[in-house]
Amino acid sequence: MLSAFDKYTIHPGMSSGGSTVRIGELSKRTGVAVPTIKYYLREGMLPPGELTSPNQARYDETHVHRLRLVRALIDVGGLPVATVKEVLTSVDSPSDDIEKLLGTVQHALFPGPPPSSAATQAAAEDEVRALIGELGWYCRDNHPAVSALATVLVSARALGHSEFLDTVRRYVTVAEQIGVVDLDYIVDRLGVDGMVESVVVGTVLGDTALIALRRLAQVSESAKRFPDRRRPAAPA
């Protein structure tokens, strides 16, 4: 269990030789309850502290940071604990292959595709791959986003929303801009802390930020188009 932390990165500005605290103080500083911290320790999500007596351990800034990361993934990202553990395994295994890294983190952060007729789903995945090819995007065939997007198409059609594919096509231009912003962020953060952590934090916080901004933009756009707050008239 401990071996996963052999490569645990000490973030610049965080001295492991600095002041250390007991678990109660760690709880106070992070707002995470002591029993929860003990659970994370047992599950290997938090590296063990330095034992100062058989029943006492002391924790440092790396523990404070790790707890904040865990809580951000759970509270902001809404990730289940099992997924958090998987993501942390990536964080603890630094890689210098950015594409592989994106793949690992994205796999962990994507829910599995829901059950649906294998044939319908496979056909929709072919459609998504064709769209990716048409766009000149690069993507491995088995990327989880391919099946997620295929599931969206299958569901939209089953609900009689076939035109939703047009909306997806219009989202493409938008997504390309998001990709540029995201890679800029990862590159800008190089040297500040681990690239893996930037990918994880950027992905999880970014998802939530984008969804929140989408909601606000919808309300704003609606207020702009229909200032009298009434239902728009159906097209003739």
Next chain:
Amino acid sequence: MLSAFDKYTIHPGMSSGGSTVRIGELSKRTGVAVPTIKYYLREGMLPPGELTSPNQARYDETHVHRLRLVRALIDVGGLPVATVKEVLTSVDSPSDDIEKLLGTVQHALFPGPPPSSAATQAAAEDEVRALIGELGWYCRDNHPAVSALATVLVSARALGHSEFLDTVRRYVTVAEQIGVVDLDYIVDRLGVDGMVESVVVGTVLGDTALIALRRLAQVSESAKRFPDRRRPAAPA
């Protein structure tokens, strides 16, 4: 319990006087197991069928459609059953006030803000409101996206990612384009089926589609910038 369905909309092209099926056939057509269908009936998420004998009911196309909607919200949207019930209440209470409708659906579709220091959270919410004002966006003060976005800022800072605010600012332009695409979709669908359903379907499928496209765009952008698949060099 039944009263919630008094206003249940028969979608155009779905005749309630058309052919009806037993629960087994309903299950076969939608891929939803019979016990699950019975659960949805008990919970009021699916309107009751037409009784043909004390123990037999028959179901029509409105039931097929409703089951597909429920499964899309759960499988594609990843929503918990309690949230699905809340969203369905909106679907069953048609409103002609698009802004109120967006608000209701968005409230149901947003997870509550995680616990965090009330003062820090409140300060971040003020910051978000200032950003919204600066953008000339329209938004009610208590919109759930405001606290979601504030939570992102609080978490980013706690993790030493203060620059993430710059990323959020760059997402704004992108979000404005998404808002336009989304409102176009809702307006285009008017007259096809209930506006509420278009908002729900567009919101849930759209979230998943955007997140999937974001992942694909990141991989593509990364492959474009670093064609040798190696880690980008840290800036000097």
